[in-house]
Amino acid sequence: MRLRQLFLEKIINFYGPFVGAGVRLQKMTKDYRHARVSMKLTFYNKNYMGTQFGGSLYAMVDPWYMLMLIKNLGRDYIVWDKAATINFRKPGRGTVYADFNLTDAHLEEIQATLATQNKMDYIFKVEIKDKDGKLIADVDKVLYIRRKST
Template structure:
């Protein structure tokens, strides 16, 4: 999809749909912005009764869920329908308790996309490792998530 107006509409629609997604509504996750070119996403999660753990801080599962799909979504949008993009693995390192609202930002750049296209051109899989930090309102690190994705050209588009 190369038309910038179509991409911008798609970004607005995706943000709207994600903000109505029941698990995100319940967890207090809010997509603040998706760039019109579908390369950058900002997400926020307020501390609520529904995502607070026994000791009164952000529940670890909610911290992970707030960052779970976004790299996959960005890569799907950037690479297009010729590619299979899946989450393969993830780990989360809890650094400090999330005592209030937390934020995360995701971005894919040309270098990443070029590397993926180069690695998958011959039909092989690519397993990019991406990282996202979850920070509190003061900018302090709360958790770091490492994600491994699986990317490969769909069988009908692979070179023989």
């Protein structure tokens, strides 16, 4: 199991959209409950104004909660990214970071809801910050989750 995680951690940094955007997975905990992602400002993710391109900022937060939920909920659930809203707060002028935390409370709420209904949408909040902790953008990630039919 740990070998699969190491493979995921290494190979995901070579995923085409991440390479093009400069996105790097810095850390993923063994239990898939926490991930830290960074993105340096480079010539290929810089916009006309010389700051982080908005599409790259979104790309850095795209798949993480889906992957974390798949690993933590198990094979009895289907998880898909459904929608997102990104609010740009300040131009990103250097390396930016995003942290993803999946708590017991998140999992308990999802499992309790799906015990009484077939499907649900769940919203995770993600903040993208610079090296000084200043908010660059915040994102609402909507995930579609349902139990598999038995």
